[in-house]
Amino acid sequence: MNHFGKIFSVSIFGESHGEGLGVVIDGCPAGLPLAVEDFIVDTERRKGGTQKGTTPRQEEDLPIFKSGVFNGKTTGAPLMLLFENKNTRSGDYEKQRAVPRPGHADFVANRKFGGFEDFRGGGHFSGRLTLCLVAAGVVAKKILKGISVVSEIVSIGGESSVEVGLQKAIDQKDSVGGIVECKVNGLPLGLGEPFFDSAESLISHAVFAIPAVRGIEFGTGFKAASMFGVDHNDSIENKEGKTTTNHAGGIIGGITNGNEIVFRIAIKPTSSTPKEQHTYNWETDAMENFAVRGRHDLCIALRVPPVLEAVTAFVFADLMLRSQHIKPVYS
Numbered sequence: 001m002n003h004f005g006k007i008f009s010v011s012i013f014g015e016s017h018g019e020g021l022g023v024v025i026d027g028c029p030a031g032l033p034l035a036v037e038d039f040i041v042d043t044e045r046r047k048g049g050t051q052k053g054t055t056p057r058q059e060e061d062l063p064i065f066k067s068g069v070f071n072g073k074t075t076g077a078p079l080m081l082l083f084e085n086k087n088t089r090s091g092d093y094e095k096q097r098a099v100p101r102p103g104h105a106d107f108v109a110n111r112k113f114g115g116f117e118d119f120r121g122g123g124h125f126s127g128r129l130t131l132c133l134v135a136a137g138v139v140a141k142k143i144l145k146g147i148s149v150v151s152e153i154v155s156i157g158g159e160s161s162v163e164v165g166l167q168k169a170i171d172q173k174d175s176v177g178g179i180v181e182c183k184v185n186g187l188p189l190g191l192g193e194p195f196f197d198s199a200e201s202l203i204s205h206a207v208f209a210i211p212a213v214r215g216i217e218f219g220t221g222f223k224a225a226s227m228f229g230v231d232h233n234d235s236i237e238n239k240e241g242k243t244t245t246n247h248a249g250g251i252i253g254g255i256t257n258g259n260e261i262v263f264r265i266a267i268k269p270t271s272s273t274p275k276e277q278h279t280y281n282w283e284t285d286a287m288e289n290f291a292v293r294g295r296h297d298l299c300i301a302l303r304v305p306p307v308l309e310a311v312t313a314f315v316f317a318d319l320m321l322r323s324q325h326i327k328p329v330y331s
Helices: 037-046 106-113 120-125 127-143 162-172 199-207 221-226 305-322
Strands: 009-014 020-026 064-067 079-084 148-156 178-185 213-218 261-267 277-281 286-290
Touching (some): 148 305, 199 213, 199 305
Antiparallel strands (some): 009 020, 064 079
């Protein structure tokens, strides 16, 4: 299903090379000021072609309001935003139809949907649809007044320097992955529910909707496995719940504890690598040498920070609305 959230509910639709793609947000409070200009900063950050190591494909990526906005304010009705696709090169994919690309969803999508899937550019599985997530995040950030959600690159190709990491990929004529960190400040204590709707569970669920994510850790993360309990436990300093350390990453028992939320995600190398690979051809029923052609990112991780901020924002917007930490804008 292409749906997430209980009150602030996000649904996405579209394909990479179709006429367009978009997002429907239900449960958005009435009275939020919303204009096309509000989306430009984050959609530009997500774009390829504007930074070294990203795809040269360029799209305008300006939202068209189809419903839910009147006189510059949200109405409380479902908000529908549409983005047009204007710069596609579908021929790149027609030529390689018989050879599902390693690392992509081509093979499983074909088997799941019986060959009826839109395979151009990855279709509905494409990273192009992260634009819809970013758009939902723009709206969610408006709800999270006074709360800071910031993501940044921690490493590329195992290097703390983005330039050094990208150069490794260039030298190898291959793609690389990276690690992106997100920090959230200003959240109230008490968001999240034990077990299935824990704050970590919901963030992780939303995060894995971002194509190419391979792992997530909160606070100290996997390093916690080699620590002693007395070192990992965060001592509570006062009645507000402030802790001297933050190994938990701001979440205890699935519930926000009032400290900074800190988590990191691992992004795999771009599957579309210029390197020659050996893979299956379902027309000849044999393996053959294969190389991916077209316009692709050298490192997908470079474009992930605004997407990670977006999914984090709409997770917490939903949790705050559920917990009644947000009053309707019109009141």
